[in-house]
Amino acid sequence: MKPLVSALLFLVAVPALAQQTVIEISGAHFRPMPMALPVPLAQDDGAKAVAAEFDSALFFDLQACGLFQVLDRKSYLADSKEGVTAATITFQNWLNVGAETLIKTQLSKDGDTLRADLRLFNVNAGREELKASEAAPAKDARRLAHKLANAVYKHFTKETGPFESRIAFVRKTAGGKDVYLADWDGKNAAAVSSGNINVLPAVAPDRSVAFTSYKRGKPELFLGRAGGDSTPLVANGRMVAGVDFSPDGKRIAYSVSDGENAEIYVANADGSGATKVTDTKYFLNSSPCFSPDGKKLAFVSNRGGSPQVYVMNADGSDVKRLTFQGNYNQTPAWSPRGDLIAFTARDERNAFDLFTVEVATGKVKRLTQDTKNNEEPSFSPNGRLILFTSTRGGSKSLYVMTFDGNNQIALPLDKGDYTTPDWGP
Amino acid sequence: MTTARTESLLQPRPTPIVAFVSISLVVHVLFAAFLTIFSWLFSPPRLSMDPEPIKASLVRLGKKRDEKLLPRKEEPPPPPPPAEKAAPAPVAAPPDKAVALPSKDAKVEPKKDTAKEPAKDTKKSLFDAFNKTGRAASQEAPEGDEAGDKDGDSAKQEGERYYGLLSAVVKRNYDVSDTIPENERRTLKATVVIKLGATGELLDVDLSKASGNELFDAAVLGAIKKAAPFGPPPEHLRDSLKKNGVALVFSP
Incomplete structure (x- = not known):
C-alpha cells in the first residue's frame, strides 16, 4: 500500500516540478x-x-x-x-x-x-x-x-516615405526675414516672401504657404507660392499671427492679439467666415494646430498661470489641459498619426528642449537634452520624423530626428539663421 | 447419489466471485476516500499550471525625480568596471599641484577659500541663487529608487534579483531593426527557452515560438547570445534552470 501511495503522490507533484519560469522582456532598442x-x-x-x-x-x-x-x-x-x-x-x-x-x-x-x-x-x-x-x-x-x-x-x-515632401522655413536675410519653400532636405529652396519680416510659415496641402508678415506694420497673414507673389489672407487691422491649415486644406486657424489677450479663430482657407473659438479675457491663446482628422485643435494658453499645451474641439468646446510638467510649454505640433503632440518646453535648467506628450494619456517624453536650445517641432507627413531648430551648431539651424528623439541630424543647409520650420505634404 | 442432473454444468452453484467483487469495490472506495482525505490534509498549496510571467527589471538606485519637473532622458547604465590591470610603475607625482580626481561615489566637498571669505553682499547671493540650479544639475545623482540596485536599468519596475539581472543583461543587447513596420511591431511575440549551467553558461537556446518575422526572431536570438554567459544562478534555481530552463517571452 505504501509504495502505491508514494507513487500517486509523486504523480501529483510532477507537474509542479515541470513548471517553467517565464520572464517577459520588452523595451527593445530599435536600431537602424x-x-x-x-x-x-x-x-x-x-x-x-x-x-x-x-x-x-x-x-x-x-x-x-x-x-x-x-x-x-x-x-x-x-x-x-x-x-x-x-x-x-x-x-x-x-x-x-x-x-x-x-x-x-x-x-x-x-x-x-x-x-x-x-x-x-x-x-x-x-x-x-x-x-x-x-x-x-x-x-x-x-x-x-x-x-x-x-x-x-x-x-x-509599406508606407510612403517623406522624401518628396516640402518644408517651409524662415531665413534671416539682409533685409529682414523671408519665408522659403524647399525640398525636405532644405535644398532647392525658393523664396515665398520678399523683404521685411516674414515668419511662422504653414504649408497647405496644395503647397501654397501662409505666413505672418510685418510688411504693413502690424502682423498679418499672407498667402504665397514659391517664386511667386504673396497676397493678404487675414488682414483686418488687428494683430494676426501663427496660422495652421486643417489637413484637408479647407480651414485655417490663427490667433488674434488685442494687447492684453490673444484669442484663437477658425476660418475658411481664404480667410472668410472667421469664428472665435477661445474666449478668455486677460489670457493668451496662441499657436493653434489641427489634429490629423481636423476635428480638434492643440494650442498654447496661459489661463492656468503658465503657458501650457491644451486641446479642444475645433469649435472651441471641450477644452482640456494636456501638459502639467514644466512651466513654459509652447509651439505644439500634432503628429499626423494622431497619438502624439510635440512641443517646446523650458526645463528647470532654463534650456529649451523638445518633448512629446501622448494625447490619450498625457505622458510626456523628452526628445532632446544637453544640446543647447532645441525648439519649434514639426512632424513629417508620415509622422515618423520631426523637423526642428537647434542652436547646437552655433547659429539657429534646422535639424531632423525620428519621432522618438533618435538620429538627430542637421539638414545640409548653407550657413545662415533658420527658424520656424513647417513640414508640408 | 449423484445424478446426471446434479452433475450438469447448467445447474447453479455457489461461487466466490460476487463476494470478491464486492470486497474489491469496498476496498477501492475506501482507498479513493483515503487518497482524497490524505491529499486534502497534507497536499502542498495548489499551484497554477498556467505559467505566470515574471516582470523582472532591476530598479535603478537613486533619488526620485520631482513629478512636477519635465522628464530627463534615461541615461544608459554605466559600463562595467574595467578588468584589474597590473599596477603601473610608480610615477613621482608633482608634490603640491596634483589634485586627486573624485571617485563617482565620493561626496563632492565644497571648496573652502579661507582667503576669500564670502562677502555677504546681495549681488553675490543673488548670483548664487541664480546659479544654484545649474550647479546642482551638473552634480546630481542618477534618478531611480532609494532601494534600487547599481546595475538597475529601470526607474519603475522590480522583480526577483537573479531574473532581474538576467532580464537586464538580455535587454541591454535587445537590438531590433528599425525597419520593422510599426503596425507589425504591436503583434510581434517570440518565446525562447534557455537552459543555463551552474556557472551561468548557456547550455541550450530554443526558439520555441517564432514571431513570424525573420528580423525579429534573429534579433531575440542575437540578444541572448550576446548577453551570455550570465552570472551564476543561486543554488535554489540551478536545478530548474538546467533541466527546465527559463522561458523568455520577447515583445518589442
Missing part, C-alpha cells in the same frame, strides 16, 4: 539597419556630372530617415567596380563590414533625361529584394534620388 550604399555607377559622362548630387541626396535620405545606418564607405571591402546583380556580388565582403542590406545604383543620361536604377539586396540571404527604376530631367538629380529613397522606404515600412 546597417546598410552599405556604394557610390552610384555612372554609365556615361553626362551621368558622371550629376552623380555626386544624386549620391549625396540618396545618402542623406537613407541616413536621416532613422531606419538605416549607412556604413562608412571607407570600410567597404568590395571592389568599387563590382557588378550590380546578385550573381556578380561577393556578399561575404559586405557581411564582413557589418552590412545587412546593400543598395547598388546605376545612372545613365539620355539627352536631358537622367535615368537611375536601384537594386536592394539582403546581404545575409544573398538575394535581390527590390528593383526600382526612375527617370527625371538631369537638373533634378536630387529629386530623382528622393524618389528612389521613397521606394526603399516603402519596401521596408
Whole structure:
C-alpha cells in the first residue's frame, strides 16, 4: 500500500516540478539597419556630372530617415567596380563590414533625361529584394534620388516615405526675414516672401504657404507660392499671427492679439467666415494646430498661470489641459498619426528642449537634452520624423530626428539663421 | 447419489466471485476516500499550471525625480568596471599641484577659500541663487529608487534579483531593426527557452515560438547570445534552470 501511495503522490507533484519560469522582456532598442550604399555607377559622362548630387541626396535620405545606418564607405571591402546583380556580388565582403542590406545604383543620361536604377539586396540571404527604376530631367538629380529613397522606404515600412515632401522655413536675410519653400532636405529652396519680416510659415496641402508678415506694420497673414507673389489672407487691422491649415486644406486657424489677450479663430482657407473659438479675457491663446482628422485643435494658453499645451474641439468646446510638467510649454505640433503632440518646453535648467506628450494619456517624453536650445517641432507627413531648430551648431539651424528623439541630424543647409520650420505634404 | 442432473454444468452453484467483487469495490472506495482525505490534509498549496510571467527589471538606485519637473532622458547604465590591470610603475607625482580626481561615489566637498571669505553682499547671493540650479544639475545623482540596485536599468519596475539581472543583461543587447513596420511591431511575440549551467553558461537556446518575422526572431536570438554567459544562478534555481530552463517571452 505504501509504495502505491508514494507513487500517486509523486504523480501529483510532477507537474509542479515541470513548471517553467517565464520572464517577459520588452523595451527593445530599435536600431537602424546597417546598410552599405556604394557610390552610384555612372554609365556615361553626362551621368558622371550629376552623380555626386544624386549620391549625396540618396545618402542623406537613407541616413536621416532613422531606419538605416549607412556604413562608412571607407570600410567597404568590395571592389568599387563590382557588378550590380546578385550573381556578380561577393556578399561575404559586405557581411564582413557589418552590412545587412546593400543598395547598388546605376545612372545613365539620355539627352536631358537622367535615368537611375536601384537594386536592394539582403546581404545575409544573398538575394535581390527590390528593383526600382526612375527617370527625371538631369537638373533634378536630387529629386530623382528622393524618389528612389521613397521606394526603399516603402519596401521596408509599406508606407510612403517623406522624401518628396516640402518644408517651409524662415531665413534671416539682409533685409529682414523671408519665408522659403524647399525640398525636405532644405535644398532647392525658393523664396515665398520678399523683404521685411516674414515668419511662422504653414504649408497647405496644395503647397501654397501662409505666413505672418510685418510688411504693413502690424502682423498679418499672407498667402504665397514659391517664386511667386504673396497676397493678404487675414488682414483686418488687428494683430494676426501663427496660422495652421486643417489637413484637408479647407480651414485655417490663427490667433488674434488685442494687447492684453490673444484669442484663437477658425476660418475658411481664404480667410472668410472667421469664428472665435477661445474666449478668455486677460489670457493668451496662441499657436493653434489641427489634429490629423481636423476635428480638434492643440494650442498654447496661459489661463492656468503658465503657458501650457491644451486641446479642444475645433469649435472651441471641450477644452482640456494636456501638459502639467514644466512651466513654459509652447509651439505644439500634432503628429499626423494622431497619438502624439510635440512641443517646446523650458526645463528647470532654463534650456529649451523638445518633448512629446501622448494625447490619450498625457505622458510626456523628452526628445532632446544637453544640446543647447532645441525648439519649434514639426512632424513629417508620415509622422515618423520631426523637423526642428537647434542652436547646437552655433547659429539657429534646422535639424531632423525620428519621432522618438533618435538620429538627430542637421539638414545640409548653407550657413545662415533658420527658424520656424513647417513640414508640408 | 449423484445424478446426471446434479452433475450438469447448467445447474447453479455457489461461487466466490460476487463476494470478491464486492470486497474489491469496498476496498477501492475506501482507498479513493483515503487518497482524497490524505491529499486534502497534507497536499502542498495548489499551484497554477498556467505559467505566470515574471516582470523582472532591476530598479535603478537613486533619488526620485520631482513629478512636477519635465522628464530627463534615461541615461544608459554605466559600463562595467574595467578588468584589474597590473599596477603601473610608480610615477613621482608633482608634490603640491596634483589634485586627486573624485571617485563617482565620493561626496563632492565644497571648496573652502579661507582667503576669500564670502562677502555677504546681495549681488553675490543673488548670483548664487541664480546659479544654484545649474550647479546642482551638473552634480546630481542618477534618478531611480532609494532601494534600487547599481546595475538597475529601470526607474519603475522590480522583480526577483537573479531574473532581474538576467532580464537586464538580455535587454541591454535587445537590438531590433528599425525597419520593422510599426503596425507589425504591436503583434510581434517570440518565446525562447534557455537552459543555463551552474556557472551561468548557456547550455541550450530554443526558439520555441517564432514571431513570424525573420528580423525579429534573429534579433531575440542575437540578444541572448550576446548577453551570455550570465552570472551564476543561486543554488535554489540551478536545478530548474538546467533541466527546465527559463522561458523568455520577447515583445518589442
